[in-house]
Amino acid sequence: MKTRLFLLLIMCLFILPSASAQQKEYSLWYSQPAPNEGAENIVKSRGFPYDKYWERWSLPIGNGYMGACIFGRTDTERIQLTEKTFGVKGPYKKGGIGNFAEIYIEGIHHDQPLNYKRSLRLNDAISTVNYQYEGVNYTREYFANYPSNVIVVKLKADQPGKISFTLRPVLPYLHEYNDEGTGRTGKVSAQNDLITLTGDIQFFRLPYEAQIKVIPSGGQLKAMNDESGNNGTIRIQQADSVVLLINAQTAYQLKSSVFTASPENKFTGNEHPHRAVSQCIQKAADKGYEALCKEHIADYQSLFSRVDLRLCDETPGIPTDSLLHDYQRGKESLYMDELLFQYGRYLLIASSRKGSLPPHLQGAWSQYEYAPWSGGYWHNINIQMNYWAAFNTNLAEVFIPYVEYNEAFRQSANEKATSYIKKNNPDALSAIPEENGWTIGTGANAFSIDSPGGHSGPGTGGFTTKLFWDYYDFTRDEDILKKHSYPAMLGMAKFLSKTLKPTEEGYLLADPSSSPEQYHNGTTYQTKGCAFDQGMIWESFHDVLKAADILKEESPFLRTIKEQIGKLDAIQIGESGQIKEYREEKKYSDIGDPRHRHISHLCALYPGTLINAETPEWLKAATVTLNNRGDKSTGWGVAHRLNLWARVKDGDMAYQRYQLLLKKYILENLWNMHPPFQIDGNLGGTAGVAEMLIQSHEGYINPLPALPAAWRDGSYEGLVARGNFVVSVFWKQGLMTQMDVLSRAGGECVIQYKDIANFTIKDAKGKKVKTIRESKNRIRFATQKGNTYYLNH
Structure with a gap:
């Protein structure tokens, strides 16, 4: 019996992939x-x-x-x-x-x-x-x-x-x-x-x-x-x-x-x-x-x-520029798909470490007298996109520079919030400055910040604090929540609450409101309650209420936003079946540039969570919007579309955008061009690949949610799901064969995948794990901090 067990153990060592396997080698070379x-x-x-x-x-x-x-x-x-x-x-x-x-x-x-x-x-x-x-x-x-x-x-x-x-x-x-x-x-x-x-x-x-x-x-x-x-x-x-x-x-x-x-x-x-x-x-x-x-x-x-992605066994023996040019001529390479993904992680590490400033629009590099667009931290998508890959690709520590930067500018941001409310909604102004919260507009850099206004509305703030919620949600570190995430989110919610004005229909709308960088008839289009602002305010309130519940916080303000969140009416469907960018639009393209690089009214789909699998009509409308918007964009604009298609779980459409990045917006050294060079397209592209391979925003871990046909066989090791679960997945012919889950924070693990109830689950000692079967496609089980769980089909 002992001999048989020993032989089985040896076979497992050779047959089963391991999350600690040696990482594949990647180089750019010329x-x-x-x-x-x-x-x-x-x-x-x-x-x-x-x-x-x-x-x-x-x-x-x-x-x-x-x-x-x-x-x-x-x-x-x-x-x-x-x-x-x-x-x-x-x-x-x-x-x-x-x-x-x-x-x-x-x-x-x-x-x-x-x-x-x-x-x-x-x-x-x-x-x-x-x-x-x-x-x-x-x-x-x-x-x-x-x-x-x-x-x-x-x-x-x-x-x-x-x-x-x-x-x-x-x-x-x-x-x-x-x-x-x-x-x-x-x-x-x-x-x-x-x-x-x-x-x-x-x-x-x-x-x-x-x-x-x-x-x-x-x-x-x-x-x-x-x-x-x-x-x-x-x-x-x-x-x-x-x-x-x-x-x-x-x-x-x-x-x-x-x-x-x-x-x-x-x-x-x-x-x-x-x-x-x-x-x-x-x-x-x-x-x-x-x-x-x-x-x-x-x-x-x-x-x-920490992360390994394997879509092929090859390591091409030709220079990177030749490999890229072949890809752009139609000779696609799965190795290049892997290389660009890992390059984004490399660039993020190289440009964002604790004690340094966050990565600017060109990361950490500029040869010019001043960098294009000042090398700033643009808060209507670019700085957020820089950090999307931090959490799901296992690099949460690199977000610390933005936390430090944000906390340094908070005093100025509070003053700007007070001025903004005094100008736009004086009836809501508090005599106590802290109760007016803080705000951030589009333009910011290492030396100054702006207020909302012009071509971007107050939703830029909720767009920003989404990062703070994810910082907690992916780490489940309550110290982070108490010291950093909750104060940031609460202050932003206080400001956003005061930007809302009631309508005759009983809704609360941001006023004034702008969808980032959209113009109509040659001028910035201002309105009330555009989808971007309403959606980001919803995300802000929703995240604050979740955080307050975890921390057992109570206050009159929390009761206020709990009432306000139900009156935001953030998502509306238009006559073309589209998510409406503006409440007053009827058919798609009534207002603004129909092919605009920004697709801000879908930020509630990604990086937000308001549009999800439990809102199928909204998901369908989001695909209508994506198809109408098209792909004539910039590098970072294509990266956002990649993430959005991943969120609607269409792997082939997401992969087409990833290929478009490589074929049109990636230079020989693999930098992304706007043009000129901007690093957000690199980092957003990496986030998009991870989003194709793992999602966890709907209350469960969904492995391979948007797997394209081109990635028929493969594996990844070390991607992170909310709850601080480190996940490794192995698949053949498009179907998952094995999943390893390391629980870094403990707590309940919920997994949704086709026929997951028929997978066997064991702990590191080989003991079968007790699970609760919610359906044949969804299970849950308790985990212990530091333990790894193995699922096999």
């Missing part, structure tokens, strides 16, 4: 360096700079604080450096993210190298360059270490004394102080093995500094400065290898005064970044390259390696 024509190639797109070389070909690394774009050249290497607090005046005179520095490694002169390959390995977030020149193998490694906050570069060769170059950093876009407020001063100085880049930004009176420490092994090092003392370089000759350590910071500190003080006073009294940069560089140097690399890999993989 057989040529990134082209670099600099300013000569910059053109305008939608009124903003667009550089097809930087945006299409450079490879991004980042640690939340800083981002660097690697070109991998063998004549003069270019490393473009961005630091997310580096703020200039920007296009709207409220601040914008600018290019911190260009770092050139000159004098390499390796023309026509052999066996050239540059890559970005997603599994360890290390970019490499490898080639042969005159019989010598050259290698470079680049990574952005988060724990030590340094970008690390190592150049080496397989023969001694073969590394020679000049390190020449440049501060771009320098201007004398001027009446326009666009001045930027700066100098680059070299001393011993250190280059220091320092200066000030006129608009914010913001000091900045970066240091690059050069650590050679063997050879000679010489620091040089020109006569002006503003252009320092370091020359390396005949070294065996060289390590560069880079850190950049400003005097920016994330606190309420950033959003309440005038531009020139936002950072008054803050410490100059010199001491912090110096300490950071010295600590990194003390650790050494090997320790920094080990530290980086351990930190990064603790996040990235």
Whole structure:
């Protein structure tokens, strides 16, 4: 008997997939360096700079604080450096993210190298360059270490004394102080093995500094400065290898005064970044390259390696640009489907870590004097889309930067809420400022926020606090709920409650109200109670009431919104069978652009939950709207459509939008273009793939809810459902064969899937789990925190 059990155990180890299986390897790689024509190639797109070389070909690394774009050249290497607090005046005179520095490694002169390959390995977030020149193998490694906050570069060769170059950093876009407020001063100085880049930004009176420490092994090092003392370089000759350590910071500190003080006073009294940069560089140097690399890999993989998606066994042996171009010509690749999904997770980790600012419109990267659209946090979809993938792809920690950012701007947001109510609904104004809650409009960045108005209504706030509810719902951490999510949601609900006005029919409508960025007859269309505002107010109230019940909170205000939520009448169906964007519209396209990139009246379907399987008429109307809206959009607009089709559980239609992203809106380095480049389409696309594979917004876990025919066989491991259940699923011929559920928070697990009642469920000890059968397609069972449950057909 013991022998038989032992043999069965061995068979299981080989036959059954394991959630701890080794993650598949993913790389972006190319057989040529990134082209670099600099300013000569910059053109305008939608009124903003667009550089097809930087945006299409450079490879991004980042640690939340800083981002660097690697070109991998063998004549003069270019490393473009961005630091997310580096703020200039920007296009709207409220601040914008600018290019911190260009770092050139000159004098390499390796023309026509052999066996050239540059890559970005997603599994360890290390970019490499490898080639042969005159019989010598050259290698470079680049990574952005988060724990030590340094970008690390190592150049080496397989023969001694073969590394020679000049390190020449440049501060771009320098201007004398001027009446326009666009001045930027700066100098680059070299001393011993250190280059220091320092200066000030006129608009914010913001000091900045970066240091690059050069650590050679063997050879000679010489620091040089020109006569002006503003252009320092370091020359390396005949070294065996060289390590560069880079850190950049400003005097920016994330606190309420950033959003309440005038531009020139936002950072008054803050410490100059010199001491912090110096300490950071010295600590990194003390650790050494090997320790920094080990530290980086351990930190990064603790996040990235949580999820594995396998739709195929292949790993194509052709460069990524060729693979993408083949895909765009109709030769689809399941590996490319996987690669773009994991790339989104990589970009989110690289641009959003605790202590850093959230990812802006270009994530953590910008080579321009100011980023397109200021590199802002646009709250009528873009910043929300940046974080949709955080929760279901097992990266909840990366949402912390937005929590910190939101709590810093809350004082300003409260003042703006009071002003908004005083202007638009003075009868509802409270003499106690806190009772007016807080608000957020469309435009925001690291330096300022706006109120609702213009082309977006107050629903932008409910759209935002949906993220806070999901932050709790996916983690089920009551500490998060008490300290962060509930205060944010409650304050927003207090504001939104005061934007409502009664109608003769007994409804409560947001007034004024706008569906984001929609125009009619050439002007912004304002109304009362558009679907976006009403839907997001419903989501806000609904989430607050759920949270209050969990926390056992009671108050007159909670009773107020419990009454108000029933009078919102958020969803209406029009004569064309569509979800109406406006209450006054009859047929689809009566008002506004019928092919508009925004599809805001369906935000109650995704990321909201008001439209769901229990409202079949609304779901049907949502598909009518999706079909009428069409796909002539932007990268992020297609990503939203992908998520919406997943929510109506049409896998093939969702997959068509995912393919459209790849075929029309993805560049050779897999960045998404609006155009110009915007990161939200990448991150929204990743969220959409996860939404096709797992949903949990309807009170149960639904594995494979929108599986397309193209993904006939496959598996995923590590996606997360609400309730903090980590789920792994394996399927054949479109049908689930196995499901593993790790309960990270305990509680009841409810699963809906075809014939799920006939699956056997066992715990980690092989003991059969008692379940309650609600129907042949739905079961529930109790779980213990930390335990894994195995379902097999």
